[in-house]
């Protein structure tokens with residue numbers, strides 16, 4: 001399902017205002033920046049521009065073109081998020097799904113999926129509506145509804161790692177892009193949105209690393225780093 005309740009109205013309003021301001025200033029688009037009340041730990045990232053991707057995806061449909069364009073917009077602010085985080089990645093990731101033990105997770109890293117794809121993450125099963133908390137501290141980089149991924153939250157944490165949480169039923173009304181989160185912050189509720197429709201409800205949890213100056217996205221397995229909360 002794609003219900004985003006009050007959040008989407010708030011976010012849509014914020015974006016509309018930002019877009020209005022951007023047009024007034026002559027800019028093409030104003031993507032949400034990380035919370036300015038936090039210091040820039042690595043100021044060199046603030047004005048960094050991501051180099052073009054080696055293999056830019058070619059859109060085959062109008063929907064894909066719009067999706068790639070949106071991804072490119074987020075990419076323009078990724079270095080501003082990198083400026084806010086520390087250089088050392090979290091060695092341990094706290095179990096994001098409430099009430100699930102790490103020992104209950106079946107390892108499906110790189111398992112074959114439809115369309116010749118490999119599974120770039122882990123699936124953590126729980127009833128619809130189960131709260132999901134951030135596995136690390138960080139900043140909310142993106143909240144979006146992706147066609148395959150469904151309702152998705154991406155968080156940038158220390159070490160320039162990107163934590164991708166998806167198939168949410170809904171996200172909290174007060175969760176906003178740019179906001180700082182801790183491991184206590186609820187970032188969504190388990191669901192079946194996107195290509196999880198018709199499957200048992202679960203969180204898809206992905207972790208991405210790679211050269212931050214190249215704005216590279218390289219999937220790594222979250223399971224070896226996952227630990228129980230208590």
Ligand SMILES: [Zn+2]
Pocket residue numbers: 119121122123203204205
């Ligand atoms: Zn998955």
